[in-house]
Structures are given as structure tokens and as C-alpha cells.
Amino acid sequence: MVDMTTSQPARKGDTTLGHIAYVLKDNPVTMLAFAMLAFFLGCAVFGPALVPYDPLATNASRALEAPSWDHWFGTDNLGRDVFSRVIVATRLDLTISVAAVALSFVIGSVLGSIAGYWGGWIDAVLNRCLDTIMAFPLFVLAMGVVAALGNTVENIIYATAIINIPFYARLVRAEVNIRRNAGFAQAAKLAGNSDLRVLAVHIFPNALPPMMVQVSLNLGWAILNAAGLSFIGLGVRPPTPEWGIMVAEGANFIVSGEWWLAVFPGLWLMLAVFTFNLLGDGLRDIVDPRKRT
Amino acid sequence: MLSIKDLSVAFKTRKGEVNAVRGISLEVGKGETLGIVGESGSGKSVTSYALMRILDAGGDIRSGDVTYGGIDLRAASERDMRDIRGREISMIFQNPRAALNPIRRVGHQVEDVLIRHAQATRQDARAKAIAALEAVRINDAAARYEAYPFELSGGMCQRIVIAIALACKPQLLIADEPTTGLDITTQKAVMDLVGELAKERGMGMILITHDLGLASQYCDRIVVMKDGLIVEEGEPGTLFTAPQHAYTRKLVDATPRLGASIRNLLPPEVRSPEPEHRVHTRPLLEVRDLVKTYPGKAGPVQAVKGISFDIKAGQSLGLVGESGSGKSTTSEMVVRLQDPTSGAILFDGHDIASTPSARFMRHAVRRDIQMVFQDATDSLNPRGTAASAIAEPLARIDRMRGAKLSTRVSELADLVGLPQPLLSRFPHQLSGGQKARVGIARAIALEPKLLILDEPTAALDVSIQALVLNLLVDLRAQMGMSYLFVSHDLNVVRLLCDEVLVMKQGEIVDRGPTATVMDNPSHLYTRALIEAAPQPPEPVAA
Incomplete structure (x- = not known):
């Protein structure tokens, strides 16, 4: 402690990869979450090439069959393979949620940073606008946006992004606000940085660890939201495989005993949301340099 | 019991x-x-x-x-x-x-x-x-x-x-x-x-x-x-006047006290003669009738009430006061992080207070006035390495890049006694003293003429404080910088400063050469401050 000249050689774990490995090893839950994420990403990228049946191909002779070795998740009322449809749908659902979250992350960060750093009337106006968005029941707002703009995948993404912006903006605003007069921000000004650079380069990155928790939770919500919109008929249109539509279509057959139509896409939806919710803490630890000790 | x-x-x-x-x-x-x-x-x-x-x-x-x-x-x-x-x-x-x-x-x-x-x-x-x-x-x-x-x-x-x-x-x-x-x-x-x-x-x-x-x-x-481990135990009188263990002696030596010079704080075996610094008669910084008023809930609050002082080239001026005295506000105005409500700040004869602080980063004088912050931890970006902190002013103001930049950063690390392998570390991987050195290296990177030191050793252990104070004395002699040393610790100010200002409630209540002010305090408040400072017992000569 007293001797300041002692130096230690760089240890294993100082590199980014070593750090990620440490975070994963330290917490089995994070490990599980990352393994499940890898599985879903694998499904999204390679799924359409690997599935045993064409997800759109109908086969009237084998309609409404229970799960078997031929059809793991059974078949639907048109004889389509439920397993193939569930796997192929992963790509669409993940795309919607990732795109929506990325959009709200960027817009929310910019708005929140500005409000948190400069404060004053910009902050007041922005906060009231965000309050207005949050005053709506968010799903109803998303329904309204899709209904007004039209029933396309892009519009589902926009609607999901809009309802998530306030969460990011508020989080970033609070994180930036507590750091705007921090010593390192002032030191950056003395080093010749303009306000904008101080904000973007020095203050904003410090907001990333809590943002990562928000991102992963939001990815889960965004999937649910997209599936929800499709479920009520606003969103992806049949016959495109999508978990929400499949649950909606399958719901009609539950009464008559064909449970596999709704249960398997529902299960996949649940697992995806579960994965993203578990992912949060791990992602935060990875982007936080203070965890590297 | x-x-x-x-x-x-x-x-x-x-x-x-x-x-x-x-x-x-x-x-x-x-x-x-x-x-x-x-x-x-x-x-x-x-x-x-x-x-x-x-x-x-x-x-x-x-x-x-x-x-x-x-x-x-x-x-x-x-x-x-x-x-x-x-x-x-x-x-x-x-x-x-x-x-x-x-x-x-x-x-x-x-x-x-x-x-x-x-x-x-x-x-x-x-x-x-x-x-x-x-x-x-x-x-x-x-x-x-x-x-x-x-x-x-x-x-x-x-x-x-x-x-x-x-x-x-x-x-x-x-x-x-x-x-x-x-x-x-x-x-x-x-x-x-x-x-x-x-x-x-x-x-x-x-x-x-x-x-x-x-x-x-x-x-x-x-x-x-x-x-x-417990290295020594005893009555305060004997323990500190005749320390038996080497560590106790080091602690006692490192504590600033009456009658000790700045080199006395270091362990005897590493003491070198104290370098002289030259004080010119030309004023480097002239502060005239500086006022800072904040809008408060119960009417405006005057944090600084029209103070004037000079810092000569090469001089070290101590600014002493308790919290709320306006000493930090004053130093922030001088370093141009805050705008004064009224008054003038002349640097080398030119008014620098007329450029608002938000645009001061492009002012030609920006490189000449730098600051070492109070809390070394808070003043380093938790996401940046030590090297990136030191490189920042060089990259932004001097537009230095690549190999030239990294050479200069290692030079500065050597200058402040920061071991090279530590440059790639993040602030939380450094000790308090190491962070203080990074902060000092960053502040002197552009070879400023005036360095403002805002309680740079307040958060440090005494033995580290002794090293950092001595480093500041060496740098002052080497680079001919003027210091504005803001502190509440009179014993430290005594060691480092030529002249001292005592501030209370936004006004300068006492000023003069350090020895005069400290040994014969004319103002009641200065006397109260000096008496309140606990005096460690004098160690027996090594």
C-alpha cells in the first residue's frame, strides 16, 4: 500500500475476453443465460436451413397430428409442422425485438443525455413529453401506432421503440445528471474538450452498465410486445410463422384437445423472454470496467 | 473491559x-x-x-x-x-x-x-x-x-x-x-x-x-x-517522540508539523536537498474585485465577495479556509470552470474572465492554467486507463497522436514517479497515491504556467502525502510553475507556500508571507484555525 513503486505484471483476466470468461464462470445463471442466447441466435441464423419441413408447406392428410417422431411438436390444422414453424419464427421475433430496442436505446440515450447534461427548460419539456408517453397504457399506445401507420414489420418495430424510449431517456438522464459536475468531467473540460465531447466521450459511457440491464429486460418485453400485437391481429400476418400468431391460431384448438398448437410457440416465447431477463446482470458486469479487479 | x-x-x-x-x-x-x-x-x-x-x-x-x-x-x-x-x-x-x-x-x-x-x-x-x-x-x-x-x-x-x-x-x-x-x-x-x-x-x-x-x-x-499487525504500542508521548519501530518513525516523520521542512517528511535515507524555486516580481495572475453570486432560494447568495490578489510568476500562494469560505469557488473561477459575476482575472496582463467558461477550451490560455483536483478518484474517468487520462490534454489541445503521444505519456509518468506498467490500469486498480500521481501528470502535461491544486493530498495517507508534496516541490523547481494551493491544512500550506491568503465567508481576512501569518497571526480567525490544528509531538532527531 505504502510502496508505490511495486508493479504487477498483467494478469490473466485483464483482457476483455478473459474478463467475459470470468463473469461467466463466476455466475452459473449468467452462463445459462448466455448458453440459451447462443441457442436462440443459432436458431435465428441457421434455423430456416436446418428445419425438417417447409414451415409454409401444408399437408391436409396429416392435419392436427399430436407430437410424434415425425413431427416433434405435432402439426397444425393445415398439416404444417409446428416444430419447423417455431424454429423459423425465431429469426423474425428476434429481429423485431433487437431492432426496436436498438432504436429506443439510441433515441433515448440522445434525449436523456441532453436533458441530464444541460438541464433547465430542455429537461423540463422533455420530461413532460416522456411523462405523456408513459401516461398511456403502453400496449394500447403500440396498438394505436400500428393501426395508424399500417400493418407491417417496420411499424411494429417503430411502435415498440416508441413505447420504450422513456425508460432509456430517464435512466440516461439520471446517470448523466449525477456525473455532469464530477471531477473527471471538469478535468476533461480543462483538457480542451467541448461540452458535447465531455458528454459523449466521458460521461455517457459511464451510464452503460445500468443501461445493459434495461436493454436485456427490454428485449424480453419487446418480443412479448411484438407477439402480443400479432396475437390480436395487428402485426405480422399469417401465414408467416411468428410465435404470437401461432399462439393465437392455436388457442382455438385447445378446447378440442389439440394443445400442442399453442403450447410450443408459447413455451418458446417464454424461454426467449426468460433468457433476456437472466442476461441483464451478466451484460452489466461485462461492460463495467470496475468489475475487472 | x-x-x-x-x-x-x-x-x-x-x-x-x-x-x-x-x-x-x-x-x-x-x-x-x-x-x-x-x-x-x-x-x-x-x-x-x-x-x-x-x-x-x-x-x-x-x-x-x-x-x-x-x-x-x-x-x-x-x-x-x-x-x-x-x-x-x-x-x-x-x-x-x-x-x-x-x-x-x-x-x-x-x-x-x-x-x-x-x-x-x-x-x-x-x-x-x-x-x-x-x-x-x-x-x-x-x-x-x-x-x-x-x-x-x-x-x-x-x-x-x-x-x-x-x-x-x-x-x-x-x-x-x-x-x-x-x-x-x-x-x-x-x-x-x-x-x-x-x-x-x-x-x-x-x-x-x-x-x-x-x-x-x-x-x-x-x-x-x-x-x-500491531507494530508498536505505547503512551502517546513516548511512542511518537521516541518511536522504536521503523514504520512508526516513518509515520511520525511524514506528518507535517511545526519546524519541519518539506524534505523532513521523507524517510531520512531518501532525503535530498530541497530545490530552490525562483519567484519573479512580475505578476502572473491578477485577480481584481472578484464576485460570485449564486441564486438561492432565499435570495442571492454571495459566495465570493469582491476579493483581489496577485500571484507572481514562480510563486506559490496558499489559499486557506474552511468549507463555505469560497476558496473552491475562487479556484474554479481562476481555472475558468465557472464564470465570475463581476470582477476581472488578468493572466499575463490579459483579461481572461471575459471569455465565458463554456468557450474557454479554445482560448490560448487554456493550456497555461491547469488544475489538480481534490478527489483523485472522482477526477479520473472510471472507464479510462491511466494512460488515456494523461494523454487527454495532449491529444485535445496539442493534437498529439500515435507514438509521439505515447512517448510523452511515459515521460510524464516518469516525471511524477508512476511506474510504466500501471499506465494500462483502470482507476479502480490503482491506489490513492497512484491516482494522485496520474492527476498531477495530466495537469502538468501541457506545461502550464499556473497550476491550481485543490487539496491534492486531502484523501491520501500521510506517507503518500509526504511523497506527493515533495513531488510538487520538485516539479515547481523544474518547470517554474506558479501554484495556487487550496487547502484547509495549515501545516501543509506552511511547507509549500510563499504567501498565504486566509478566506472566511467569501472574504480575505488575512494575508501575507506564510511565516508571518502563521507565526504571528494578526487576525482572530487565523489564530483560531492555527490553534484548532492538532500538533503532533516533535520527534527526536533521527
């Missing part, structure tokens, strides 16, 4: 196990005040947490006995410990504001502990809480009872914390750095109060501190800790 035998405490961390306390034994008698002195990481706080059984997660008592009045504290159930804490053994923590619940009235917080230990009922809790507040000499206790912590000053908050600690009349008080962060006159008031109350009640006390002067003034017996 309290006896600790062979106590060992270990913490589990990512790098394996850390032995924070490695077999220490000590005793505190009834009515005795024991000082535990040591630098950060010596295990002095961990010892007290261990005996209160409030160690952080991962901390574990490995061996040893802790007995208090016949009770084995290690074996006691958590339920018994809850009864002991507060009623038998109380603690005062370092940061009084953090120790109080910000959203509850302080009176209620005193009541909580009374009711918890059945010292009061709902009916008479209020009266007893007010009595407890009066016991710590709080004027108008009935009105203070209603206050929230944020409405009170730091010293007042610490009194409340003491009132809570003493409310149930404990037999043993553990004070963990009770006055760190308090003004020097407040420190004296708080310590005098604790000392008196302990005497009045025959209460034992453990005073944990890094300040040798404070320990020698208030303790009956002192133990010196280093790396989890």
Missing part, C-alpha cells in the same frame, strides 16, 4: 484470500481511550468491524478471541449482538451524512435506538431524545429534533451521530475516523466533546485515525497497525 486475543480476519476476493488482520491482541480498560493509528489498508477499521461482528460479506473471523465484559463476542448469537450493539458498544462512522437516514427527522433517528434498547417508551421517547441531543451540546435541541440531515452542517450531523451512539449510555465507544471531512475548528469541537463525554461517563473508547496529532492529543494509549 474489552480484550482481543490473536484476532485474524480474512476476506475472500477474486484474487483469492486476503488476510486483513493477522493475529492482533489488544485491550481496552474502563474509561480508557485507545488510539488505533495506521494508514489505509492497515486493518484498523476491519478490527473494529470484526469485534462488532459487522464485517462485509466475504469477511470472516478466522481465529482469536474477542471478549467484552466476560461475554465471548465471537460465540454470541446474532440476537445477543443486536442487544450489545448500541447499548454496550457503540460506533461512530466516518461520514456522518452517510450514517444518518436522509429522509427521517434526526430526532426520530435518536428515538429509534432508545426504543430498540428499551431505554424509552413511545410516551417519553421524545423528551429523552431531546435530552440526548442536549448531551452533545446541541443548542435549541427541541428545534433540531425536527430537522432533516440535509438541513444540518457536517459538524452538526456528526453530533447527531454521536448523540445516537451515546443515547443508550454504552460502556465502549468506537470512533472510526470521526472527524475526517470536517473542518479543523469543527474537528476540535467534536473531539473535545467526545473526550469530555467519555470522561464524564467513565466510558472506554477506541479512536481509529490516520492523524497522529489527533491520536496523541486525545488518547491514553496508542497502537500502531500496519498490514494487519
Whole structure:
């Protein structure tokens, strides 16, 4: 402690990869979450090439069959393979949620940073606008946006992004606000940085660890939201495989005993949301340099 | 009353196990005040947490006995410990504001502990809480009872914390750095109060501190800790005037005191002659009628009330004052992070106050006025390495890139004595002294003419402070910089500065050459400040 000249050689774990490995090893839950994420990403990228049946191909002779070795998740009322449809749908659902979250992350960060750093009337106006968005029941707002703009995948993404912006903006605003007069921000000004650079380069990155928790939770919500919109008929249109539509279509057959139509896409939806919710803490630890000790 | 035998405490961390306390034994008698002195990481706080059984997660008592009045504290159930804490053994923590619940009235917080230990009922809790507040000499206790912590000053908050600690009349008080962060006159008031109350009640006390002067003034017996071990134990008089252990001697040497030069703070074997610095007659900085007014809820608040002073080229000026004196506001205006309400700041004869601070980064003088911040941890971006912090001003203002930049960064690291391998580390991987060196390297990177030092050693251990102060003296001689040294520690200012300004409530109340002001203080306030500073005993010449 007293001797300041002692130096230690760089240890294993100082590199980014070593750090990620440490975070994963330290917490089995994070490990599980990352393994499940890898599985879903694998499904999204390679799924359409690997599935045993064409997800759109109908086969009237084998309609409404229970799960078997031929059809793991059974078949639907048109004889389509439920397993193939569930796997192929992963790509669409993940795309919607990732795109929506990325959009709200960027817009929310910019708005929140500005409000948190400069404060004053910009902050007041922005906060009231965000309050207005949050005053709506968010799903109803998303329904309204899709209904007004039209029933396309892009519009589902926009609607999901809009309802998530306030969460990011508020989080970033609070994180930036507590750091705007921090010593390192002032030191950056003395080093010749303009306000904008101080904000973007020095203050904003410090907001990333809590943002990562928000991102992963939001990815889960965004999937649910997209599936929800499709479920009520606003969103992806049949016959495109999508978990929400499949649950909606399958719901009609539950009464008559064909449970596999709704249960398997529902299960996949649940697992995806579960994965993203578990992912949060791990992602935060990875982007936080203070965890590297 | 309290006896600790062979106590060992270990913490589990990512790098394996850390032995924070490695077999220490000590005793505190009834009515005795024991000082535990040591630098950060010596295990002095961990010892007290261990005996209160409030160690952080991962901390574990490995061996040893802790007995208090016949009770084995290690074996006691958590339920018994809850009864002991507060009623038998109380603690005062370092940061009084953090120790109080910000959203509850302080009176209620005193009541909580009374009711918890059945010292009061709902009916008479209020009266007893007010009595407890009066016991710590709080004027108008009935009105203070209603206050929230944020409405009170730091010293007042610490009194409340003491009132809570003493409310149930404990037999043993553990004070963990009770006055760190308090003004020097407040420190004296708080310590005098604790000392008196302990005497009045025959209460034992453990005073944990890094300040040798404070320990020698208030303790009956002192133990010196280093790396989890007790290296020396004795009466304050003999311990500090004739230290036996090399570490105690190093600590005593490093403590700024009357009659010691700045080189005397270093261990004898590394002392070199103190370099001379030249003071020119030409003024580098002229401050004229500087005023700063903040809009407050109850009308505008004048933080700085029209002050004027000069800093000559090569001169070191000390700016002394307690919190709220306006010294930090003044230094921020001079370094152009804040705009003055009125007044002029002339640098080399040119007015620099007319350029607003928001646009000052492009001003030609930006490179000539730099600053070392008070809190080295806070002043480094947690996401940037030491090298990136030092490189920042070079890259932004000098537009330096690539190999040239990294060469210059290593040069600067050498200049401030920062080992090269540490450059790739993040701030949290550096010690306090190392972070201070990074902050200094960044500030001198552009070879400024004026360096503002805002209590650069306030958060450092004394031995590190001695190194950093000496580094500043060397750099001053080498680079011919002028210093504006802002501090509350008169002993440090005495060592470093040619002239000194004493500020109180936004005004300069005393000024002159350091020796004159310090040895024959003309102003009442200066005298009060000097008297409040605890004076460590003079060590016997090495």
C-alpha cells in the first residue's frame, strides 16, 4: 500500500475476453443465460436451413397430428409442422425485438443525455413529453401506432421503440445528471474538450452498465410486445410463422384437445423472454470496467 | 473491559484470500481511550468491524478471541449482538451524512435506538431524545429534533451521530475516523466533546485515525497497525517522540508539523536537498474585485465577495479556509470552470474572465492554467486507463497522436514517479497515491504556467502525502510553475507556500508571507484555525 513503486505484471483476466470468461464462470445463471442466447441466435441464423419441413408447406392428410417422431411438436390444422414453424419464427421475433430496442436505446440515450447534461427548460419539456408517453397504457399506445401507420414489420418495430424510449431517456438522464459536475468531467473540460465531447466521450459511457440491464429486460418485453400485437391481429400476418400468431391460431384448438398448437410457440416465447431477463446482470458486469479487479 | 486475543480476519476476493488482520491482541480498560493509528489498508477499521461482528460479506473471523465484559463476542448469537450493539458498544462512522437516514427527522433517528434498547417508551421517547441531543451540546435541541440531515452542517450531523451512539449510555465507544471531512475548528469541537463525554461517563473508547496529532492529543494509549499487525504500542508521548519501530518513525516523520521542512517528511535515507524555486516580481495572475453570486432560494447568495490578489510568476500562494469560505469557488473561477459575476482575472496582463467558461477550451490560455483536483478518484474517468487520462490534454489541445503521444505519456509518468506498467490500469486498480500521481501528470502535461491544486493530498495517507508534496516541490523547481494551493491544512500550506491568503465567508481576512501569518497571526480567525490544528509531538532527531 505504502510502496508505490511495486508493479504487477498483467494478469490473466485483464483482457476483455478473459474478463467475459470470468463473469461467466463466476455466475452459473449468467452462463445459462448466455448458453440459451447462443441457442436462440443459432436458431435465428441457421434455423430456416436446418428445419425438417417447409414451415409454409401444408399437408391436409396429416392435419392436427399430436407430437410424434415425425413431427416433434405435432402439426397444425393445415398439416404444417409446428416444430419447423417455431424454429423459423425465431429469426423474425428476434429481429423485431433487437431492432426496436436498438432504436429506443439510441433515441433515448440522445434525449436523456441532453436533458441530464444541460438541464433547465430542455429537461423540463422533455420530461413532460416522456411523462405523456408513459401516461398511456403502453400496449394500447403500440396498438394505436400500428393501426395508424399500417400493418407491417417496420411499424411494429417503430411502435415498440416508441413505447420504450422513456425508460432509456430517464435512466440516461439520471446517470448523466449525477456525473455532469464530477471531477473527471471538469478535468476533461480543462483538457480542451467541448461540452458535447465531455458528454459523449466521458460521461455517457459511464451510464452503460445500468443501461445493459434495461436493454436485456427490454428485449424480453419487446418480443412479448411484438407477439402480443400479432396475437390480436395487428402485426405480422399469417401465414408467416411468428410465435404470437401461432399462439393465437392455436388457442382455438385447445378446447378440442389439440394443445400442442399453442403450447410450443408459447413455451418458446417464454424461454426467449426468460433468457433476456437472466442476461441483464451478466451484460452489466461485462461492460463495467470496475468489475475487472 | 474489552480484550482481543490473536484476532485474524480474512476476506475472500477474486484474487483469492486476503488476510486483513493477522493475529492482533489488544485491550481496552474502563474509561480508557485507545488510539488505533495506521494508514489505509492497515486493518484498523476491519478490527473494529470484526469485534462488532459487522464485517462485509466475504469477511470472516478466522481465529482469536474477542471478549467484552466476560461475554465471548465471537460465540454470541446474532440476537445477543443486536442487544450489545448500541447499548454496550457503540460506533461512530466516518461520514456522518452517510450514517444518518436522509429522509427521517434526526430526532426520530435518536428515538429509534432508545426504543430498540428499551431505554424509552413511545410516551417519553421524545423528551429523552431531546435530552440526548442536549448531551452533545446541541443548542435549541427541541428545534433540531425536527430537522432533516440535509438541513444540518457536517459538524452538526456528526453530533447527531454521536448523540445516537451515546443515547443508550454504552460502556465502549468506537470512533472510526470521526472527524475526517470536517473542518479543523469543527474537528476540535467534536473531539473535545467526545473526550469530555467519555470522561464524564467513565466510558472506554477506541479512536481509529490516520492523524497522529489527533491520536496523541486525545488518547491514553496508542497502537500502531500496519498490514494487519500491531507494530508498536505505547503512551502517546513516548511512542511518537521516541518511536522504536521503523514504520512508526516513518509515520511520525511524514506528518507535517511545526519546524519541519518539506524534505523532513521523507524517510531520512531518501532525503535530498530541497530545490530552490525562483519567484519573479512580475505578476502572473491578477485577480481584481472578484464576485460570485449564486441564486438561492432565499435570495442571492454571495459566495465570493469582491476579493483581489496577485500571484507572481514562480510563486506559490496558499489559499486557506474552511468549507463555505469560497476558496473552491475562487479556484474554479481562476481555472475558468465557472464564470465570475463581476470582477476581472488578468493572466499575463490579459483579461481572461471575459471569455465565458463554456468557450474557454479554445482560448490560448487554456493550456497555461491547469488544475489538480481534490478527489483523485472522482477526477479520473472510471472507464479510462491511466494512460488515456494523461494523454487527454495532449491529444485535445496539442493534437498529439500515435507514438509521439505515447512517448510523452511515459515521460510524464516518469516525471511524477508512476511506474510504466500501471499506465494500462483502470482507476479502480490503482491506489490513492497512484491516482494522485496520474492527476498531477495530466495537469502538468501541457506545461502550464499556473497550476491550481485543490487539496491534492486531502484523501491520501500521510506517507503518500509526504511523497506527493515533495513531488510538487520538485516539479515547481523544474518547470517554474506558479501554484495556487487550496487547502484547509495549515501545516501543509506552511511547507509549500510563499504567501498565504486566509478566506472566511467569501472574504480575505488575512494575508501575507506564510511565516508571518502563521507565526504571528494578526487576525482572530487565523489564530483560531492555527490553534484548532492538532500538533503532533516533535520527534527526536533521527
